[in-house]
Amino acid sequence: MKLTKVYCDLFGHNYKLTKKxxxxxxxxxxSCCKKQLTTSSTGKLTELTEKRQEINLALERIYNNRTVRLQQKLISSSIY
Structure with a gap:
């Protein structure tokens, strides 16, 4: 058993935000054992599986496209 896993078992995980x-x-x-979590659809933290990573990538792409489209719409409407 790794020392970092023992540390996390005794004192709890030290989670750092890695991606919005x-x-x-x-x-x-x-930061100790490199366990990854993500926010679930209910707002709770859940393990970041390969499937959830794919979902997050798709969600991020949709979110970024929508944000860019809304900014362009805002800019074009403020010109006129």
């Missing part, structure tokens, strides 16, 4: 997918969905990684 949207305003509500974020990804976290434990």
């Amino acid at each position: 997918v949207t305003h509500h969905v974020k990804e976290y990684t434990c």
Whole structure:
């Protein structure tokens, strides 16, 4: 058993924000054992599986496209 896992078992994980997918969905990684979590659809933290990573990537792409489109719409409407 790794020492970092023992540390996390005794004292708890030390999660750091590693990625903001949207305003509500974020990804976290434990700085000791590198365990990864993400925000679920209910707002709770859940393990970041490969499937959830794919979902987060798609969600991030949709969110970024929508944000850019809304900014362009705002700019074009303020010109006229």
